[in-house]
Amino acid sequence: MPPIMPSGQSTKKKKIPYVIATGFTTAFLGDERSLREFIIGDKIQKDLERKGRNSVLYLINDSYDPLNYRQLRVGVNKNERLLSRFERYCGRPISEIPDPFDCHENYSQHFAQALIKRLHSLDIYPVMIDSYHAYQKGYYADFISTTFENYNRIQELISQRFPNFSIKNLFRIQCLECLCIDATHIFQVSGRDIRFGCERCNRSNMLHSIDEVRGKLSWKLDCAARWNLYGIDLETFSKAHMAELGSFAISRFLSQEFYGGKVPAIVRYGDVMIDKELSLKLLEILPPQIFKALFATNRHRDLKLTKAFVENFCQQYLVRPGLSYIDYIRQELPKQAIHEKNHIGSYLDSHSLNKYPPEGMIDDQSLLTYGNRFSRIYYQREYKICWPGAELISSTDQQTALQARQVILYALLVRENHKIDDQKQDSIHELIRAYLHSEKLSPQLFQYLRRILGQADGPNIATLLAILPRDYLNIIQAIIGYYYAGQPGQEKWGEKIDQRLAQYSSLVKN
Numbered sequence: 001m002p003p004i005m006p007s008g009q010s011t012k013k014k015k016i017p018y019v020i021a022t023g024f025t026t027a028f029l030g031d032e033r034s035l036r037e038f039i040i041g042d043k044i045q046k047d048l049e050r051k052g053r054n055s056v057l058y059l060i061n062d063s064y065d066p067l068n069y070r071q072l073r074v075g076v077n078k079n080e081r082l083l084s085r086f087e088r089y090c091g092r093p094i095s096e097i098p099d100p101f102d103c104h105e106n107y108s109q110h111f112a113q114a115l116i117k118r119l120h121s122l123d124i125y126p127v128m129i130d131s132y133h134a135y136q137k138g139y140y141a142d143f144i145s146t147t148f149e150n151y152n153r154i155q156e157l158i159s160q161r162f163p164n165f166s167i168k169n170l171f172r173i174q175c176l177e178c179l180c181i182d183a184t185h186i187f188q189v190s191g192r193d194i195r196f197g198c199e200r201c202n203r204s205n206m207l208h209s210i211d212e213v214r215g216k217l218s219w220k221l222d223c224a225a226r227w228n229l230y231g232i233d234l235e236t237f238s239k240a241h242m243a244e245l246g247s248f249a250i251s252r253f254l255s256q257e258f259y260g261g262k263v264p265a266i267v268r269y270g271d272v273m274i275d276k277e278l279s280l281k282l283l284e285i286l287p288p289q290i291f292k293a294l295f296a297t298n299r300h301r302d303l304k305l306t307k308a309f310v311e312n313f314c315q316q317y318l319v320r321p322g323l324s325y326i327d328y329i330r331q332e333l334p335k336q337a338i339h340e341k342n343h344i345g346s347y348l349d350s351h352s353l354n355k356y357p358p359e360g361m362i363d364d365q366s367l368l369t370y371g372n373r374f375s376r377i378y379y380q381r382e383y384k385i386c387w388p389g390a391e392l393i394s395s396t397d398q399q400t401a402l403q404a405r406q407v408i409l410y411a412l413l414v415r416e417n418h419k420i421d422d423q424k425q426d427s428i429h430e431l432i433r434a435y436l437h438s439e440k441l442s443p444q445l446f447q448y449l450r451r452i453l454g455q456a457d458g459p460n461i462a463t464l465l466a467i468l469p470r471d472y473l474n475i476i477q478a479i480i481g482y483y484y485a486g487q488p489g490q491e492k493w494g495e496k497i498d499q500r501l502a503q504y505s506s507l508v509k510n
């Protein structure tokens, strides 16, 4: 069922932002799975903006929630020292626990900032709302009063309306002794008196005023309260959350009966499963545009991210007209990664780099960076400029080495001559190719060139010589020359070329 979208708005109403809410508990950061919620929320928000509707994306951080041991383990990367130091904080609100890494105000803030950073890297900029802060500031006060004033009635109405369901605790009260909120139970609410106990301390307590209560509304009540507190128009819900005994139906009932009646449209989304080998890698190997498209497709369905599934998706995703991401990685990346125009110190104008592509299109540099990481993970191949060691330089006989130098110098010569007109890229390649064919060069020479240029899997030799940065090729030929310098009878190869190069240079200058 599509979400209920606003239609036929009056001008006045159009100015009030349409509020889209997503949520998280920053007890840890976790892998890519949790990002689906925000990607879907963000997509809805951007679609509305495109249609001219003022809208805002909230990220409600349940920072009043207690920490459990499983979350702590993920949070501190199973670090034994931190686990034993922080274990004692389990059960307490994550905003009241110190930052295990000592860089933020508290435990919750550490992971909240990490999440925001991750979302920003995906070009998603939600407004983060800190629940703990909201409770501390008293924003929930009216909802808390309403809840305690109607405590028994709410419980009765819920069990009448939802026969298979009862809420034991409408409020997660904070223990006065151990400050935990995960093991307390409210036994009785009568007038202004609240009797409760804590399993952790094995103690009961009595409060005589709602003002003394610390803690937060139970999940379903908290949900209903914040729809009204923040005027939420649309909320994203995972299938698992929805299934939880009609979570939404109960919250809707509570909102309508007690908290003000605001009920948002709900956008459900399917669960995400991810192969271990891809976990925490996807963010590195997919440019944000592809990552988001992958997570937003068929949002109602569960997403099973296997290696094959992701590769297949990338085979369908076009990064340039007629060119899929996989095609780019297989055909373009080996050239782009070593191409002079993509390296600092380039002779060519940097305008050939597609730095500011049209909206939605991935820029050249991102394609290069993400594509290379993808290639490393999927095909165990990475493309980059490599420097040969002395071992490689000396790995052939003298004649082959000096011929290789001659070939490189020829390529440099052609490119020097053509640099005045960079439309001639194809003819540079053709000239070099023709030269290689005409010179009856030995197979050893080609192998040697591949070795010293470090391009075992890369493009063919003519292409390599046509696109590798000139500074780089110049240094390589100089190293060969230096290595074989003074060897009798061979010097003139280099000299001859050097003279021709000098002639060409003066020709071009004039």
Ligand SMILES: [Zn+2]
Pocket: 099, 101, 102, 103, 104, 109, 110
């Ligand atoms: Zn920190």
Ligand SMILES: [Zn+2]
Pocket: 175, 176, 177, 178, 179, 180, 198, 199, 200, 201, 202
């Ligand atoms: Zn306690």
